[in-house]
Amino acid sequence: MEPLDTHISRQYNVDLENIRTLVLQMGGLVEQQIEHAITALVQGNVTLADAVIVTDYKVNSLEVTIDEDCNQIIARRQPAAGDLRLVLMVIKTITDLERIGDEAEKIARMAVQLANEERPKNNYMEIQTLGTHVRHMVHNALDAYARMDTIAAVRVAGDDRQIDKEYEGVMRQMITFMMEDPRTITRALHVMWAARALERIGDHARNICEYVIYQVKGKDVRHISLEQMKKEVGEGS
Amino acid sequence: MEPLDTHISRQYNVDLENIRTLVLQMGGLVEQQIEHAITALVQGNVTLADAVIVTDYKVNSLEVTIDEDCNQIIARRQPAAGDLRLVLMVIKTITDLERIGDEAEKIARMAVQLANEERPKNNYMEIQTLGTHVRHMVHNALDAYARMDTIAAVRVAGDDRQIDKEYEGVMRQMITFMMEDPRTITRALHVMWAARALERIGDHARNICEYVIYQVKGKDVRHISLEQMKKEVGEGS
Numbered sequence: 001m002e003p004l005d006t007h008i009s010r011q012y013n014v015d016l017e018n019i020r021t022l023v024l025q026m027g028g029l030v031e032q033q034i035e036h037a038i039t040a041l042v043q044g045n046v047t048l049a050d051a052v053i054v055t056d057y058k059v060n061s062l063e064v065t066i067d068e069d070c071n072q073i074i075a076r077r078q079p080a081a082g083d084l085r086l087v088l089m090v091i092k093t094i095t096d097l098e099r100i101g102d103e104a105e106k107i108a109r110m111a112v113q114l115a116n117e118e119r120p121k122n123n124y125m126e127i128q129t130l131g132t133h134v135r136h137m138v139h140n141a142l143d144a145y146a147r148m149d150t151i152a153a154v155r156v157a158g159d160d161r162q163i164d165k166e167y168e169g170v171m172r173q174m175i176t177f178m179m180e181d182p183r184t185i186t187r188a189l190h191v192m193w194a195a196r197a198l199e200r201i202g203d204h205a206r207n208i209c210e211y212v213i214y215q216v217k218g219k220d221v222r223h224i225s226l227e228q229m230k231k232e233v234g235e236g237s
Numbered sequence: 238m239e240p241l242d243t244h245i246s247r248q249y250n251v252d253l254e255n256i257r258t259l260v261l262q263m264g265g266l267v268e269q270q271i272e273h274a275i276t277a278l279v280q281g282n283v284t285l286a287d288a289v290i291v292t293d294y295k296v297n298s299l300e301v302t303i304d305e306d307c308n309q310i311i312a313r314r315q316p317a318a319g320d321l322r323l324v325l326m327v328i329k330t331i332t333d334l335e336r337i338g339d340e341a342e343k344i345a346r347m348a349v350q351l352a353n354e355e356r357p358k359n360n361y362m363e364i365q366t367l368g369t370h371v372r373h374m375v376h377n378a379l380d381a382y383a384r385m386d387t388i389a390a391v392r393v394a395g396d397d398r399q400i401d402k403e404y405e406g407v408m409r410q411m412i413t414f415m416m417e418d419p420r421t422i423t424r425a426l427h428v429m430w431a432a433r434a435l436e437r438i439g440d441h442a443r444n445i446c447e448y449v450i451y452q453v454k455g456k457d458v459r460h461i462s463l464e465q466m467k468k469e470v471g472e473g474s
Contacts, residue, residue: 060460068457071325078315088308091325095332175422182419185412196433220305223297 012077019069019090020146023097026062027142030097033059033104034138034201038131041111041194042124049115052108059101063094085218089211093145096204100138103197103204107131110194117187126170127194134163134198134205141205141212150216150233157209158226163202170195249314256306256327257383260334263299264379267334268372270296270341271438275368278348278431279361286352289345296338300331322455326448330382333441337375340434340441344368347431354424363407364431370400371435371442378442378449387453387470390446395463400439407432 033052040049070087073079079087114124137159144152174188174195213221213233221229270289277286307324310316316324351361374396381389411425411432450458450470458466 057460064457064459071321074311074325075318075321081312084308084312088311088328091328092332095329175426178415178422179419182416185415185422189412220301222301223294 009077012073015069015073015077016083016086019066019073019087022062022066022069023090023093024142024146026059026066026094026097027138027145029055029059029062030100030104031135031138031142033101034107034131034135037104037107037111038127038135040108041114042128042131044111044115044119046112046115049108049111053105053112056101056105059098063098066094067091085215089215092211093208096207100201100204103201106197107194110190110197113190114187117190120184120187124191126173127191127198130163130166130170130195130198133159133166134201137163137202137205141208144212145208148212148216150213153209153212154226154230154233157206157229160202160206161226163199167195167199167202246314249310252306252310252314253320253323256303256310256324259299259303259306260327260330261379261383263296263303263331263334264375264382266292266296266299267337267341268375268379270338271344271368271372271375274341274344274348275364275372277345278351279365279368281348281352281356283349283352286345286348290342290349293338293342296335300335303331304328322452326452329448330445333444337438337441340438343434344431347427347434350427351424351431354427357421357424361428363410364428364435367400367403367407367432367435370396370403371438374400374439374442378445381449382445385449385453387450390449391463391467391470394443394446394466397439397443398463400436404432404436404439 033055036048037052039045040052070091073087074084077083137156140152140156140159143149144156171192174192178185178188207222210221210229213219213229217232219232221232224232270292273285274289276282277289307328310324311321314320374393377389377393377396380386381393408429411429415422415425444459447458447466450456450466454469456469458469461469
């Protein structure tokens with residue numbers, strides 16, 4: 001990939017750099033939304049949960065802005081190979097970021113519901129733990145994106161397996177609770193929905209990692225195994 | 238939007254038409270996957286469910302092929318306004334179709350699980366009903382896409398509300414079952430996951446309708462209300 005500053009038009013460089021900055025800004029906002037949603041749920045903080053729900057429009061509006069900017073760049077600059085892939089990658093990345101935002105909003109809605117329920121003895125430790133891991137995964141995916149680091153991208157994509165395992169654990173635990181004490185069914189279901197939202201956020205973070213690999217290597221690594229993905233990225237690259 | 242046959246290059250027309258055909262082919266496959274997954278669940282047909290799970294790779298491989306074709310067209314033909322929107326719309330549409338395929342696969346996995354459980358008296362009527370509506374919604378969204386019909390697109394997008402209501406109904410019913418008889422908890426949860434997958438398929442169908450409106454009207458109608466959407470499309474258009 002040619003470095004950004006080799007373009008003849010200075011304005012073109014500025015345009016590409018602006019989009020990159022906006023994507024990272026959107027990523028930062030989405031990370032914050034996840035963090036606040038988890039805190040709201042764990043602490044039973046309805047005010048914070050409401051703030052997450054209200055703030056989702058900012059995520060959506062960034063998506064629309066960046067999408068429009070990308071269309072303009074393609075139409076006006078007619079970017080070639082590397083640059084075109086970069087812009088197309090941004091279009092896909094913001095779709096995933098927007099959906100991560102939606103999932104954070106769903107967690108916040110569960111937080112509002114759970115605030116009305118009796119708190120469990122473990123203070124929603126399982127959501128706290130899974131949530132922290134998922135948030136780190138999103139952070140690391142955005143970091144790999146910012147540095148176009150394929151090695152990091154493969155590593156982060158691999159973290160999704162661990163997230164899936166933890167998620168399965170939460171599900172099994174909740175089913176046990178429900179069966180042991182049917183009065184906890186409503187609460188357990190809300191925890192399950194929140195865990196599911198976190199698991200999906202992990203999937204979206206994995207998608208972003210796959211785009212990074214596609215961008216740098218020009219190879220589509222969606223729908224292939226982690227082992228194949230590592231092979232595509234190569235050892236020393 | 239200029240008609241496809243006005244391009245100077247005949248090959249360009251063929252390329253655009255090929256992509257359109259491939260998207261509709263992918264849509265047809267995805268519709269079939271939904272139908273088979275629902276039938277498998279309702280009839281407890283594990284063989285059919287396994288076929289759905291195995292066939293998902295075809296959906297994924299169509300996504301990769303079409304995505305690559307779109308990138309090639311942008312790089313080689315440097316499409317202008319209307320054509321560029323068309324290609325970018327295809328890139329988004331196939332992402333939604335691929336995710337619909339994933340949800341159909343999830344329903345098939347629930348079908349396999351449920352085949353081991355005692356069948357309920359109503360023979361999973363709620364999944365049958367919700368499933369039929371969702372499948373029609375996907376079909377109608379693809380139909381609006383094929384004809385670039387914004388009026389139909391707005392109508393189909395509106396159907397998502399009805400789907401959401403039916404979904405909420407299924408969820409309430411399952412919670413009632415679980416509370417009345419905790420032995421049904423596992424079965425009810427599987428039905429809930431299948432219903433959730435159907436609800437998400439409805440969301441993806443709505444996304445496709447929004448792309449149709451964006452393509453024809455050049456207006457981004459994501460993240461706005463149905464009322465605003467109707468206004469954007471206008472009365473007589």
